[in-house]
Amino acid sequence: MAKKQKEKNNEVILALKAIVEEKGISEELLFDTLEDALVAAYRKNYASSGTENVRVDMNKETGEIKVFSLRQVVSEVNDKDQEISLEEAKAIDEKYELLDMVQKEVTPENFARVAAQSAKQIVTQRIREAERNIVYDEFHEKEFDIVIGHMQRKDKGNLYIDLGKTETILPPSEQIMGEEYEFNEKIVLYVVEVKQNPKGPMILVSRTHPGLVKRLFEKEVPEIYDGIVEINAISREAGSRTKIAVSSNDPEVEPMGACVGPRGIRVQNIVNELGNEKIDIIKWSEDPAELIENALSPAKVINVIIDEDTKSSKVIVDDNQLSLAIGKEGQNVRLAAKLTGWKIDIKNEEQYEKELQDALEKEAKEDPNVEKAIDSDLENLEKLEDEADIEGVIEDVDALKDAKLEEETLKEEEVLESQNIERDIELVPKDDDEYKFKETDETETEIVADEDYEYKVPEEEKED
Structure with missing residues (x-):
């Protein structure tokens, strides 16, 4: 027994x-x-x-x-x-x-x-x-990290994913639009949260979370993993476009180049994993104006005017850059605003000048002492005029030049008539902006506005 x-x-x-x-x-x-x-x-x-x-x-x-x-x-x-x-x-x-x-x-x-x-x-x-x-405990340690699963089945839009020791659900809201998976196909997921539940742990996963892009860059770019290059901000519209701002803790390491990798292979691996999602890599800056300008890439910006109190900005661009800066259905400026944390209002030069003029007129009506109130706006306008080739300003300058040219012509003709001097006139290089004479085919004298030349008497006249 x-x-x-x-x-x-x-x-x-x-x-x-x-x-x-x-x-x-x-x-x-x-x-x-x-x-x-x-x-x-x-x-x-x-x-x-x-x-x-x-x-x-x-x-x-x-x-x-x-x-x-x-x-x-x-x-x-x-x-x-x-x-x-x-x-x-x-x-x-x-x-x-x-x-x-x-x-x-x-x-x-x-x-x-x-x-x-x-x-x-x-x-x-x-x-x-x-x-x-x-x-x-195992998946709680992987919270805010990447896990690999295999698609088991699809029901009512939900994807049921095998994670090895447990199963999780990827709801439609966390799926990248247009992605399709076959049975047992590998799928890369970002763990958003792990909750304890009477029936077992609940693992919330996503393919659309910006954290997925961050972890993929850490995996692909050794400089990020080692802390040499930092990811300072990410904004994302999953399946379409992502903007990522990076900086370097080593002056010898260019952060954008490190992320792109040799022949672009690093960023291309991430693009492939995200279903050909476009990725804009920009340089981070502590200067809000510079950061906003960088964030609107690939558009070229003329000027950024910021308002610290409202954390808003006005961005001035050329007319041919306006649609690029705004992006399709406003996507580019929307992602830039998310990335920087600033409100962004984009105008071309004409729109900005009109808006500024309207504001000045309104203030002038409301306040007789408007000069003090509009000093900052005038400074912005002067800065804009210095940086941009404004057509109206150029036309005014041309008009002044024409007037000066006509005046010089009349004076010269009077001198020639009074002295009865017959001479040939030629053009020579000069450094100032005076107007000068040149000889025409009919030997008549005409005036030209050429800032690179001035007149002098030919050598044969000097000998006489």
Whole structure:
């Protein structure tokens, strides 16, 4: 009988160790769980009350089970399940004193067989809880990181993804539009959050989160992984376009070039993973105006006027850059605003001048002392005129030049007539902006506006 029981105990040990291997649960945790289950089984089937203090020891090599009752030595017993008198304790062993814990084996005959069924349900439940905790801990460490899964099935737009130890759902809102996956096809996911749930951990994943782009760059670009190049900001419209601002902690490392990689291979690998999503890599700047200008790439910007109080900006561009700066359906400026954190209002030169003029007129009507109020706007306009080739300004300058030219012509003709000097006139290089004469085919004198030439008397006239 004892031999058969020993064999059964060995079978139990082997079964438990198989569970350890299969479920990935620690052996210590499993045996502790089993001992707790056996305590509950003893209290249910053998204890005089459910409050009796007992302990179960299980030999991890032989599977032998022993049950011990635990009672504290007291001078006056109030709870027989928890306490024992000093006299009774001394009868068991003279060594016991007050407040000692008396341990007495109370293992029932055939306890292992009787307790097995009662303990099975508890052990199964605890194993499931342990499995859920293991999965939760594993994926909680991967929160805000990338995991690899395999698509198992699609139902009502949801993709069910096998992550190995558990399964997750990729809802339509987190899928890149237009992407399709075959059964068991690999899929790269970003872990947004991991929640503990009574039915098991809930792993929220995404393909549209900007964090996915960041992690892919960290994986592809060693300089980012090593902290030499930093990703300062990302804005994304998944499946269409992403803007990423980067900076370098090493003056010898160009951050944009590092991200692009040799022959563009680094960024191309990321583009391929994201279903040919376009990626704009721009240089980060602490200067808001410069950052906004960079963020509107590939459009060329003339000027950026910022308002610190409202964290808004006006961006002036050439007319032929306006649509490029705004982007298709406003995407370029929308992504730039998200990237920089600034409101961006894009105008061409004509629109900005009109807006400024309207504002000046309005202020002039409302405030007779408008000059002080509009100083900053005038400065902006002057700066814009310095930086841009404004057609109206050029026309005014041309008109002034024409007037000066006509005046010089009249003066020269009067001098020639009064002195009755017949001479040839030629053009020579000069450094100033004066107007000069040149000889026509009919030997008549005309005036030209050429800033690179001035007139002088030919050499043969000098000899006379």
